[in-house]
Amino acid sequence: METETVIKTKDLTKRFENFVAVxxxxxxxxxxEIFGFLGANGAGKTTAxxxxxxxxxxTSGEAIVAGIDVYHQPEKIKRNIGYMSQKFSLYExxxxxxxxxxYAGIYGLTDKQIKxxxxxxxxxLGLQNQIKILVKSLPLxxxxxxxxxxxxxxxxxxxxxxxxxxxxxxxxxxxxxxxIYDAAEQGITIFVTTHYLDEAEYCDRVCIMVDGRIEALxxxxxxxxxxxxxxxxxxxxxxxxxxKRAGD
Amino acid sequence: xxxxxxxxxxxxxxxALTNEIKNSNIVIVDNAKDMASQQxxxxxxxxxxxxxxxxxxxxxxIDASFKSGDIKLAIVFPLNFNEDLTHTNHAQIQVIADxxxxxxxxTLTNYVTGIVADYNAQFNKDIEIPYQIxxxxxxxxxxxxxxxxxxVPGVIAMVMLLVCVMMTSISIxxxxxxGTMEVLLVSPFKPILVxxxxxxxxxxxxxxxxxxILILSVFALDLPIKGSIVLLYAVSILFxxxxxxxxxxxxxxxxxxQGAMTLSLVGMMLPTLMLSGYMFPIENMPMPLQxxxxxxxxxxxxITIKDIMLKGLGVRFIWxxxxxxxxMTVFFLFLSLKNFKKRLE
Amino acid sequence: xSTITLNNITKTYNKKTVLAVDDVxxxxxxxxxxxxxxxxxxxxxxxxxxxxTLLLADKGTASVVGLDVVKDYHKIRGIVGYxxxxxxxxxxxxxxENLNFFATVFGTTVKENYDRxxxxxxxxxxxKDRRAGKLSGGMKQKLALCCALVxxxxxxxxxxxxxxxxxxxxxxxxxxxxxxxxxxxTIMVSTSYMDEATLCDRIGLIINGKILSxxxxxxxxxAYPDKLYAIKSPKMHQLIRDLRSYDGILNCYASGEFIHFSxxxxxxxxxxxxxxxxxxxxxxxxxxxxxxxxxxxxFIKLLGKQDGNGNSxxxxxxx
Numbered sequence: 001m002e003t004e005t006v007i008k009t010k011d012l013t014k015r016f017e018n019f020v021a022v023x024x025x026x027x028x029x030x031x032x033e034i035f036g037f038l039g040a041n042g043a044g045k046t047t048a049x050x051x052x053x054x055x056x057x058x059t060s061g062e063a064i065v066a067g068i069d070v071y072h073q074p075e076k077i078k079r080n081i082g083y084m085s086q087k088f089s090l091y092e093x094x095x096x097x098x099x100x101x102x103y104a105g106i107y108g109l110t111d112k113q114i115k116x117x118x119x120x121x122x123x124x125l126g127l128q129n130q131i132k133i134l135v136k137s138l139p140l141x142x143x144x145x146x147x148x149x150x151x152x153x154x155x156x157x158x159x160x161x162x163x164x165x166x167x168x169x170x171x172x173x174x175x176x177x178x179x180i181y182d183a184a185e186q187g188i189t190i191f192v193t194t195h196y197l198d199e200a201e202y203c204d205r206v207c208i209m210v211d212g213r214i215e216a217l218x219x220x221x222x223x224x225x226x227x228x229x230x231x232x233x234x235x236x237x238x239x240x241x242x243x244k245r246a247g248d
Numbered sequence: 249x250x251x252x253x254x255x256x257x258x259x260x261x262x263x264a265l266t267n268e269i270k271n272s273n274i275v276i277v278d279n280a281k282d283m284a285s286q287q288x289x290x291x292x293x294x295x296x297x298x299x300x301x302x303x304x305x306x307x308x309x310i311d312a313s314f315k316s317g318d319i320k321l322a323i324v325f326p327l328n329f330n331e332d333l334t335h336t337n338h339a340q341i342q343v344i345a346d347x348x349x350x351x352x353x354x355t356l357t358n359y360v361t362g363i364v365a366d367y368n369a370q371f372n373k374d375i376e377i378p379y380q381i382x383x384x385x386x387x388x389x390x391x392x393x394x395x396x397x398x399x400v401p402g403v404i405a406m407v408m409l410l411v412c413v414m415m416t417s418i419s420i421x422x423x424x425x426x427g428t429m430e431v432l433l434v435s436p437f438k439p440i441l442v443x444x445x446x447x448x449x450x451x452x453x454x455x456x457x458x459x460x461i462l463i464l465s466v467f468a469l470d471l472p473i474k475g476s477i478v479l480l481y482a483v484s485i486l487f488x489x490x491x492x493x494x495x496x497x498x499x500x501x502x503x504x505x506q507g508a509m510t511l512s513l514v515g516m517m518l519p520t521l522m523l524s525g526y527m528f529p530i531e532n533m534p535m536p537l538q539x540x541x542x543x544x545x546x547x548x549x550x551i552t553i554k555d556i557m558l559k560g561l562g563v564r565f566i567w568x569x570x571x572x573x574x575x576m577t578v579f580f581l582f583l584s585l586k587n588f589k590k591r592l593e
Numbered sequence: 594x595s596t597i598t599l600n601n602i603t604k605t606y607n608k609k610t611v612l613a614v615d616d617v618x619x620x621x622x623x624x625x626x627x628x629x630x631x632x633x634x635x636x637x638x639x640x641x642x643x644x645x646t647l648l649l650a651d652k653g654t655a656s657v658v659g660l661d662v663v664k665d666y667h668k669i670r671g672i673v674g675y676x677x678x679x680x681x682x683x684x685x686x687x688x689x690e691n692l693n694f695f696a697t698v699f700g701t702t703v704k705e706n707y708d709r710x711x712x713x714x715x716x717x718x719x720x721k722d723r724r725a726g727k728l729s730g731g732m733k734q735k736l737a738l739c740c741a742l743v744x745x746x747x748x749x750x751x752x753x754x755x756x757x758x759x760x761x762x763x764x765x766x767x768x769x770x771x772x773x774x775x776x777x778x779t780i781m782v783s784t785s786y787m788d789e790a791t792l793c794d795r796i797g798l799i800i801n802g803k804i805l806s807x808x809x810x811x812x813x814x815x816a817y818p819d820k821l822y823a824i825k826s827p828k829m830h831q832l833i834r835d836l837r838s839y840d841g842i843l844n845c846y847a848s849g850e851f852i853h854f855s856x857x858x859x860x861x862x863x864x865x866x867x868x869x870x871x872x873x874x875x876x877x878x879x880x881x882x883x884x885x886x887x888x889x890x891x892f893i894k895l896l897g898k899q900d901g902n903g904n905s906x907x908x909x910x911x912x
Binding site for chain 3: 240241
């Protein structure tokens with residue numbers, strides 16, 4: 001059974017003057033996969049993600065996202081993906097409902113679709129009593145859950161999540177990952193970066209970046225086996241230790 | 249604010265700020281008190297250019313009036329004006345103008361000479377041998393009508409404002425924004441010291457700037473400095489400190505660097521530009537604005553600097569303005585210290 | 594006399610519309626390494642700011658080494674070390690310059706107290722001429738710690754020092770804290786990483802301004818009311834749904850490579866019945882075992898008990 005490849009990169013590189021932020025990374029992601037991207041700050045995760053989102057032009061190498069070449073049609077990519085980051089997800093001065101409608105509109109849904117989707121979302125999240133509440137009054141965890149729902153409101157092929165669960169309480173984090181699972185079941189591919197290494201375990205495959213290069217790429221189970229350790233933290237630890245020798 | 253500021257500007261520029269000179273205080277020393285002088289005086293009075301004070305002043309007294317800034321122009325009619333005119337066909341009027349602002353000086357002089365010439369021509373319509381009224385014009389303080397003495401003090405004021413108010417306030421607010429202020433507060437370091445430590449570099453910088461501007465102006469622009477340079481520096485440093493204390497006040501009110509910048513530019517520099525007398529003479533503004541201009545520190549600085557540079561005046565004449573500046577400084581400092589937050593909320 | 598105390602501290606913001614700290618009391622003894630654990634918005638930073646005299650509480654009293662935070666704020670500010678949430682260093686100054694600056698502000702020199710910061714400073718010394726803004730997250734954090742320690746404080750307040758820092762640096766940082774504790778310094782740390790909780794002497798679990806539990810990590814774990822199980826299978830996504838559909842299960846959620854759950858009632862046949870149910874659902878190769886609760890499990894349990902707190906923070910099932 002051939003599953004469609006939704007992201008494919010080959011020797012993807014991003015250079016800023018003398019500094020190589022992303023160094024010839026190559027990988028493939030299949031439809032419906034939950035693909036985890038791990039690495040220290042400055043390892044190149046965010047830069048890589050921006051290239052895949054069509055936000056940053058690569059210096060060299062290839063990247064095809066949702067069947068679209070990132071060099072030629074970066075704008076088209078944006079219509080086929082969803083994006084959510086820890087720093088910004090929703091407009092805090094707008095209400096829950098206004099945010100949903102706004103983003104649905106941006107992603108090109110028709111009025112009827114917007115209405116249907118809004119109702120559906122609100123039901124799913126149990127926010128019926130909160131639709132008129134300003135987002136800034138929602139607790140952080142709920143904001144992130146809402147932001148995720150909004151990011152996939154247009155059923156994109158891929159959704160990019162940049163550290164979505166930072167600082168959120170553990171119960172809500174779990175619920176968040178439930179939502180990610182569901183989205184994956186529906187065929188949406190999830191590309192997620194995180195600092196929480198236990199979340200690496202929830203991914204189908206994990207990619208660990210160090211100094212702009214991919215140092216490990218496999219299922220969590222295989223990674224633990226090949227490094228002969230119990231958990232992903234140890235894997236990461238061993239890889240990161242190696243990088244520290246190169247100096248900060 | 250996006251709507252308010254443009255509206256205010258249009259209103260101000262349209263109605264209040266004008267380069268036209270009206271209602272200038274002038275003194276007419278009418279030694280003749282005869283028909284001709286009276287007629288000329290009436291003509292002058294019928295325009296709205298002048299507010300006429302008729303007094304018999306000696307030349308020393310005229311001098312003192314100019315020095316104190318009470319009058320912008322003086323006209324002196326000699327004793328036998330009418331007689332000279334009718335018997336010898338020519339007479340002399342003396343017109344003395346304060347040219348420390350060359351624009352004002354020339355404009356007022358032109359008004360007078362124009363009106364007198366007009367009278368002259370009218371008079372001559374009915375007679376065969378033309379009369380001639382000579383006007384001896386003297387431009388005080390700035391005979392060459394140089395522009396530099398006018399705008400250099402304005403430039404100095406602007407630069408001080410920019411550096412001392414805007415940069416100082418931004419520098420302090422930056423600490424708040426970045427979070428280093430938080431750490432500084434939780435230390436034995438007294439908050440007052442933080443403020444002073446921020447202000448002192450800008451004080452030094454401003455003095456250097458002042459020196460550069462003066463050197464350039466004197467040598468490249470032929471700026472005259474008739475008065476004492478020591479006094480010049482003293483007054484300038486006082487103004488710098490006034491601006492610094494304004495900067496401190498702004499910093500207590502703003503929580504972001506952008507806020508500090510906006511407050512400095514719109515709240516301080518804009519009014520200074522318009523109401524200090526630098527670009528538009530204050531006397532020509534409607535009364536409410538004239539009153540408002542009194543709280544603009546730069547106005548007082550501008551007056552003192554010009555008095556020192558062009559009129560060569562000493563402390564005796566400018567103590568009032570110095571006192572006002574000093575009072576403002578103390579007031580701003582007091583407010584800043586009161587508002588400075590020892591805590592974060 | 595406890596080194597740090599909070600008595601019924603309440604703090605609101607925004608004209609009392611936001612309740613940040615809700616009647617919190619705690620005391621920390623000399624030489625303790627105390628962790629305040631909770632997610633963003635729990636009230637950790639507010640508590641820190643009240644203790645470091647930067648904020649005034651609405652109600653309640655607090656003291657540090659016996660000094661009142663309101664009346665003796667100036668004295669407290671001279672003797673504590675504080676690392677606020679963001680890296681509050683001067684980005685344009687070098688490592689060495691920052692350190693000298695903070696030493697001077699506290700009326701001392703780097704030389705005088707070098708022994709206090711030696712272990713940590715040695716790690717960043719090779720970069721002493723580099724601007725603080727150009728350091729990596731882990732290095733900035735070490736520098737900030739040095740600057741907080743350079744005046745030999747007896748009490749250290751560290752507000753989320755490991756947030757946003759890579760895992761290796763985080764581990765090293767905690768090792769440094771342990772060594773400092775051995776020198777008799779009282780340390781109060783906050784973090785949102787649950788796994789760091791086990792490294793503290795005592796912890797306080799906080800959310801929505803309330804402390805849910807305060808004790809040693811061991812005791813908190815021991816106080817977990819139910820028996821906790823861990824289960825996994827090759828079909829994890831489905832497993833969660835299968836578990837949720839099973840009547841006897843109380844509260845299950847993913848935790849690392851396993852799913853943690855408890856049974857509603859403890860009965861002997863629970864495990865075998867569950868396995869049967871799962872096999873019927875098409876699951877195979879099921880691994881089911883007892884497991885010791887982690888601090889995170891305790892947190893989730895305590896959170897779940899906190900229902901009726903007026904917002905939608907209840908543990909709802911997925912869709």
